[in-house]
Amino acid sequence: MTPPVFAHGNLRLYVLSLLADSPRHGYELIQALSERFGGTYSPSAGTIYPRLSKLEEEGLVTKASDGRKTVYAITDAGRAELASRESELGAIEDEVTDSVRRLADEVRAGVNEAMRSLRADLASAARDAKRGRPSNSHSTPRQDSNAAVREAEVALNDFRQQMRTDLRSQAARAGLSDAVVAELRQELAQVRANILDRLT
Amino acid sequence: MTPPVFAHGNLRLYVLSLLADSPRHGYELIQALSERFGGTYSPSAGTIYPRLSKLEEEGLVTKASDGRKTVYAITDAGRAELASRESELGAIEDEVTDSVRRLADEVRAGVNEAMRSLRADLASAARDAKRGRPSNSHSTPRQDSNAAVREAEVALNDFRQQMRTDLRSQAARAGLSDAVVAELRQELAQVRANILDRLT
DNA sequence: GATCAACTCGCGATATATCGTGTTTATGGA
DNA sequence: TCCATAAACACGATATATCGCGAGTTGATC
Numbered sequence: 110m111t112p113p114v115f116a117h118g119n120l121r122l123y124v125l126s127l128l129a130d131s132p133r134h135g136y137e138l139i140q141a142l143s144e145r146f147g148g149t150y151s152p153s154a155g156t157i158y159p160r161l162s163k164l165e166e167e168g169l170v171t172k173a174s175d176g177r178k179t180v181y182a183i184t185d186a187g188r189a190e191l192a193s194r195e196s197e198l199g200a201i202e203d204e205v206t207d208s209v210r211r212l213a214d215e216v217r218a219g220v221n222e223a224m225r226s227l228r229a230d231l232a233s234a235a236r237d238a239k240r241g242r243p244s245n246s247h248s249t250p251r252q253d254s255n256a257a258v259r260e261a262e263v264a265l266n267d268f269r270q271q272m273r274t275d276l277r278s279q280a281a282r283a284g285l286s287d288a289v290v291a292e293l294r295q296e297l298a299q300v301r302a303n304i305l306d307r308l309t
Numbered sequence: 310m311t312p313p314v315f316a317h318g319n320l321r322l323y324v325l326s327l328l329a330d331s332p333r334h335g336y337e338l339i340q341a342l343s344e345r346f347g348g349t350y351s352p353s354a355g356t357i358y359p360r361l362s363k364l365e366e367e368g369l370v371t372k373a374s375d376g377r378k379t380v381y382a383i384t385d386a387g388r389a390e391l392a393s394r395e396s397e398l399g400a401i402e403d404e405v406t407d408s409v410r411r412l413a414d415e416v417r418a419g420v421n422e423a424m425r426s427l428r429a430d431l432a433s434a435a436r437d438a439k440r441g442r443p444s445n446s447h448s449t450p451r452q453d454s455n456a457a458v459r460e461a462e463v464a465l466n467d468f469r470q471q472m473r474t475d476l477r478s479q480a481a482r483a484g485l486s487d488a489v490v491a492e493l494r495q496e497l498a499q500v501r502a503n504i505l506d507r508l509t
Numbered sequence: 510g511a512t513c514a515a516c517t518c519g520c521g522a523t524a525t526a527t528c529g530t531g532t533t534t535a536t537g538g539a
Numbered sequence: 540t541c542c543a544t545a546a547a548c549a550c551g552a553t554a555t556a557t558c559g560c561g562a563g564t565t566g567a568t569c
Contacts, residue, residue, distance in 0.1 A: 113549045257485040268497040285457040297468040300496045313519045
């Protein structure tokens with residue numbers, strides 16, 4: 110589904126550059142990478158450990174056990190490899206930053222969030238059914254109210270997503286002025302006031 | 310920060326009940342729990358494995374290695390314990406469903422999402438600064454535009470969160486009528502139309 | 510009966526390792 | 540030179556285990 114953040118061979122080089130600063134263990138590398146990219150990209154263990162094994166196999170790093178941890182350090186051969194490809198390193202960081210931003214955008218659009226509470230409801234309904242419970246949708250008035258709340262939530266979510274898309278494409282086309290943002294803010298405040306009036 | 314999903318001692322009992330159905334290994338238990346609660350609650354490994362160790366220590370389950378896996382099975386003593394507390398089990402499922410829903414609400418409010426792209430930008434700015442790059446905030450017009458987009462996103466997020474809170478507490482107090490939801494929907498559509506008019 | 514110290518528990522964070530899938534790159538023969 | 544196919548790679552999923560914090564429970568002592 111989602112494309113890799115690091116292009117072919119780039120993670121290898123980047124990990125090597127991190128080990129050039131100081132020896133680290135696997136988990137520390139994951140954290141270091143996460144920190145470098147603002148917490149938006151966190152390589153999984155399944156990405157880091159095979160890379161470290163390979164680097165060791167190639168003789169570019171050494172492995173040393175330290176209690177629960179396994180510390181990896183760069184070798185001279187590793188430093189040589191790094192030096193010979195130093196020019197690539199700068200470009201890699203920019204590429205990763207870009208692809209991470211794209212990734213964050215997709216996540217943020219997040220239809221998946223709305224799905225969550227629905228799934229929880231389904232699971233609970235299924236459980237109730239398996240036991241002998243009524244589970245009829247018109248049993249308590251609270252249930253209808255909850256349904257209304259969920260409806261409202263979906264509406265709010267859809268609205269937010271649409272506005273996001275609208276504003277993003279506008280920004281890409283011709284820039285987005287602060288005035289529009291201010292107007293949006295004001296109108297949203299007005300909607301909230303209107304709804305609050307209508308309540309109770 | 311967030312309260313535990315399972316109350317004191319409840320996870321222990323629930324795990325035991327899952328093992329009463331069939332023997333499983335640790336990871337399988339995590340998946341089974343996740344499935345039961347619609348994917349909204351996934352106990353971490355740090356929750357499951359200590360529990361399994363304790364249960365084994367108490368003689369309520371047995372451990373058996375099977376290649377990469379470690380299969381746990383319930384013992385007679387385990388079944389006895391389970392039988393003597395069967396009445397508690399039903400209540401536990403309901404409690405968990407409730408607390409999971411509350412948890413999902415907090416996550417869905419998600420200010421954290423908006424923070425992510427901000428952190429990515431900060432990280433990239435920091436990196437640019439460390440090299441010799443300009444990185445002045447008025448270099449490209451796209452940067453200001455992006456800032457405006459993010460501002461708008463934050464405003465949208467805040468609005469959604471506030472409305473959610475408003476509507477939820479109203480629903481709890483005196484129920485939420487479909488009329489209000491309809492009104493909200495209409496007003497949101499109006500806001501979108503207004504903003505679209507103002508663009509380009 | 511109150512209280513407070515010791516213990517238990519749920520849980521995220523820390524730590525490591527392998528497997529399977531889908532891509533990308535390299536290579537070697539036609 | 541082209542292209543098939545093997546090798547390398549990034550990555551999520553699978554799998555296990557420990558540590559330390561904070562909150563809850565229990566029992567002992569006053």
